[in-house]
Amino acid sequence: MRILIVGDDAQDGQDLSDRLRADDFEVASTNDVREALLCANRKHPDVIIANIDMPALDSHQFAQFIRKTRWGRLTALIGHTGCGSAENKKNAMAAGFDLYLCRPLKFDIIRSLIEGCR
Secondary structure, three states: EEEEOOOHHHHHHHHHHHHHHHOOOOOEEEHHHHHHHHHHHHHHOOOOEEOOOOOOOOOOHHHHHHHHHHHHHHOOEEEEEEEOOOOHHHHHHOOOOOOEEEEOOOOOHHHHHHOOOO
């Protein structure tokens, strides 16, 4: 299973990537949304875990872009944020995210959600 992690904290992304690789997932990670779009177009990930509060490109635009691709319609989009409000969740879901999580992220929950996408 191919996973793309997009976040603004490189260390958190690396930690999550390392743990997922240890569970035999194929993982790419970036803290740049534009790079994430290029990577997603090349690798067609099965799951994308993205920080909703990304600079440079609105994460809602990111989700909408992914959903417009042929491969992206089947990709599980998991959004996460440190600022969980009902309005943020509504906007994220309307943009195309499948799940909306609040940090801190718990690895066992992330792994279970990914396993459920198989």
